[in-house]
Amino acid sequence: MHLFQTIKHQIIYRWRRLLAIALIVGPGLVTAFADNDAAGISTYTAAAAEYGYTILLIIIPLSVLLGVTQEIGGRIAIIAEKGLGDLIRETYGIRTAVIMFALVFIVNMVVVIMDISGVKAALTLFGLQTNIFLPIILLLLFLVVVLMSYRAIERFFLFIIGFYIMFIISAFLAKPNWNLAVTSLLVPSGAISPAFLYTAIAVIGTTITAWGQFFISSYVKDKRLTTDHLKYNRWEVYLASVLTHMLIFFLMVAVIATLFTNRISVTDAAQAAQAITPFAGDLAGILFGIGLLAGGILGCVIVPLATAYAFSEFFGYSGSLDEDFQQSKPLYVIFLVQLIIGMGVVLLPQVSLFTITIVGNFINGVILPVIFYFLYQFANNERIMGTHKNNTVQNFLLVGAGVSITIASGIGLIGQILSL
């Protein structure tokens, strides 16, 4: 009887703990998975089709980079009870705030355009009229964000993330060489050429993003996480980074087993979904398309939301998903503006997405090192962080990440310009 009681208590205790974790899960998971937005999926696909199993080598270092940088962003927001935008404005003043917001707006605008064009590509894949369905989908997304509460929107995010499982099924349908796939994570299975490095950099650029940093801090704040949640949030961020990279792994494997093996090169995910069908079957192609649609939708909500959060923090306007349109008007207006501009650009045939992407990547390259600088400053500021300052390992990783991403985006840009 006594033993039974103990076990019962143990179970209740564990269950409560699990429940506590479930309640705070969200920011880390949503932000990490949103890195697999349509823009990300396209980049991963193109890279995998080009370099095959060799590209899998970057997955582990990338997941460490993402985990470390996102953890720092989340921790600052929890301790300071302020978002990245709030801290930049209060520490560096109005001029810096205005310039940073302008840069964030442009960079995010490019990502939004890429995500909307991902949704458009997925719609075309399913034979739907984009001129009609694209505006309808974007309008529905806007209504979801305006009308739903924070919790409901988060459930919507998690629901969309669920669709990513399609990539895992696709990978199995593609019958890859699993042995080679797993060993390629640690051992290069091909030559590391300059062109390979350049592609690897593009992959890093779509995973570690400026908007990701703004988003996680605002989202943590909007969720009202406190220092009690610090540990859970840390593990959530790390776990989410691992999970999201597992997903990238399956996505890439699906592409490698079909397109790379058969020497078919593609430039985006929509082409991949079409090209995959002859090798892995109709179902694999459809599942891939659904995954792309989910990625586009997630990106179309989260990236403009990151811009809107940043605006309300930089300029002090009320901005919470729990408030209605009137109360948080600036938040929703910025969100809507980005969707409308994005849709306009995507639906206009004469606009070159290619040029826009290059400009966007350039500004992203400029802004990321600056954001890492801010993160470093805030995370090491005793007045802000108290006892939760960065430790040596975290600083080493953050500085390392900052320096390597700066060099990477510099090289990446040169490569892009030269390839023009």
Added chain:
Amino acid sequence: MLYFSELTNLHVVTTEGNTLGKLTDFYFLGADQPLITKVIITQSKDTRIIPITKIKTVNASIVVSTDYQTTTTPAENELSIKTHLLNQQIIDIRGNKVVRVNDVAIQQKPYYVVAGVDVGLMGIARWFHGEKIVNSILSKFGKSITSDFLSWDDIQPVELSSGKVVLKHEETKLTRLAPEDLADHLERLSVKNLSKVLDILPTEYETDVIENLNVSRQRALFRTIKPEQSADILSRIDADEAADILLSLSHKRRELILSLLSMETRAPIDYLMQLSKTDIGDLATNEFAKADPEESAGQVKARLKKTAEDYAHLTYVYVVNKKGVLVGVFNLQELIQANNDTPVYKFMTPNVVVISLTTPKEIALKKMIKYKIYALPVISEKRHILGIVALDDLLEKMENTIG
């Protein structure tokens, strides 16, 4: 009025021409009257803190007298504009985010004091020296913006030291409007709805709004609401306003309301009502000079040079905005001292002493003596300027009465 954005980084020199460094901050008292006490000057890594009273002039550079003594730390009740006010998040009493402080307005006269905070687009543009560009772009669309301003009266000084800029009231759409604008808006409502809206406003704000309603609306309102409520409102507003309102009511109602007032409240109102039989309108002249807030000092000087002979009394220039509302005043000395390209709103005094048509001449004279002013503007309920009354005319008239 000066803005912190324009003062920060100005060079500070002594009257003997020695450079002390650049102005970086001010200390002010976190109190109802936010007096600026000290100026912080930084030169490379050295910081000097000098009493504000040592500032002689503020122009392209700031000149201080040589006999200054420096201190090292702020006093206990002193706050810094840079760390406690600028860029801070403003929240209302319920903790909702409202906006951030984009700039801090500083009034120079009669002493340096924080007048309020700029929360608008102009406050941001000023940091980029972009006021003119923003205005010229907007004027192409037929729009103009002036500063979106929160006055010091709206802010709880006590909370500042804890790093919070908290408003005294709840952030609602209505209270963001200036009382006079809200009054304009409410004048369009039925009296019944009007009294409903007034009921939900904070008491102090309600009083301001009632004072800004036009006479016919005031009369309609006080006819409708209960005499007890009327008496309550009248006891809170200025005696001359109260007298004006009472005079517009029927004799019976007026007596009823007066009987409900306490003796202390009633006495000055009774006195003023008695005096109001005299007419300030007789004395007022419409020969006075006006200027636009955005006009430059140079433009005003050139215009006045041509038209000076038209005026019987040219001592003050009244600043009137595009809606015709009196927003400030400056005297000729201030005009001459101002640089030609300085816009009027920067050197005008925003708090204008005014009278209305019903103000007794004794009160007008008292105001002139108290504030050392030679002429007073007579304004309508909507703060439109109707004319001015000059000291010499007033004295002449009163001499006749006495004689």
